[in-house]
Amino acid sequence: QVQLQESGPGLVKPSQTLSLTCSVSGGSISSGNYYWSWIRQPAGKGLEWIGRIYSSGSTNYNPSLKSRVTISVDTSKNQFSLKLSSVTAAETAVYYCAREVPVYSGSYYEDNWGQGTLVTVSS
Amino acid sequence: QSVLTQPPSVTGAPGQRVTISCTGSSSNIGAAYDVHWYQQLPGTAPKLLIYRYTNRPSGVPDRFSGSQSGTSASLAITGLQAEDEADYYCQSYDNSLSVSVFGGGTKLTVL
Numbered sequence: 001q002v003q004l005q006e007s008g009p010g011l012v013k014p015s016q017t018l019s020l021t022c023s024v025s026g027g028s029i030s031s032g033n034y035y036w037s038w039i040r041q042p043a044g045k046g047l048e049w050i051g052r053i054y055s056s057g058s059t060n061y062n063p064s065l066k067s068r069v070t071i072s073v074d075t076s077k078n079q080f081s082l083k084l085s086s087v088t089a090a091e092t093a094v095y096y097c098a099r100e101v102p103v104y105s106g107s108y109y110e111d112n113w114g115q116g117t118l119v120t121v122s123s
Numbered sequence: 124q125s126v127l128t129q130p131p132s133v134t135g136a137p138g139q140r141v142t143i144s145c146t147g148s149s150s151n152i153g154a155a156y157d158v159h160w161y162q163q164l165p166g167t168a169p170k171l172l173i174y175r176y177t178n179r180p181s182g183v184p185d186r187f188s189g190s191q192s193g194t195s196a197s198l199a200i201t202g203l204q205a206e207d208e209a210d211y212y213c214q215s216y217d218n219s220l221s222v223s224v225f226g227g228g229t230k231l232t233v234l
Contacts, residue, residue: 037223046125046212046225046226046227046228047161047169047212047214047225047228048225049222049223049224049225060221062222063220063221063222064222096168096169101174103157103174103175105155105156105157105175105216106156106216106218107156107157107158107159107214107215107216107223108216108223109157109159109171109174109175109214110161110169110171110214111171111174111180112171113168113169113170114168115167115168116168
């Protein structure tokens, strides 16, 4: 069973860049037809998909965040990362990394999730 | 406002059956994109419950089942148990937004 673990600063100042890393264990990030995604959840609210990356480096981003998001992968470390620039207080949330499975119809689902990490945007 | 609409809450007594609806449109569920369901217990990460409308990952009891009709999908839970008390989210793909979308979530309370 693959396991994912998020890491990174729990506090980021407004207008700065949020940076998180997801470490994958129990399987190679390069094996299988899987994507690797980031999802966030503000306290008491629903889930918002941020973006995904394939081991080749190919990415897809939520259009509402696209101008500020970068997801990258380091296959040698079995990790992938999220950078979100110019953050505001409204982006305080629990950030999850997950393994994503593509479906022939064009949708995807997350079959393995990290435990999540709370990032607070505050001065 | 979520692209996929779920009731904010549902309630049921132990042993009963409840259903949670997920209503979309012609750019997501109605466009034949599969629907998936997640269970989120308090203070934990979401867990995959149903994928591709009706399939259960290993370890998910058969008390949980999914269905689809037109631009909507439903999650049914039979033989309600106290440990089913959680938030439930549906997910699909929207081709007008070009993004994976989630419903707003439904809080299940077991009386």
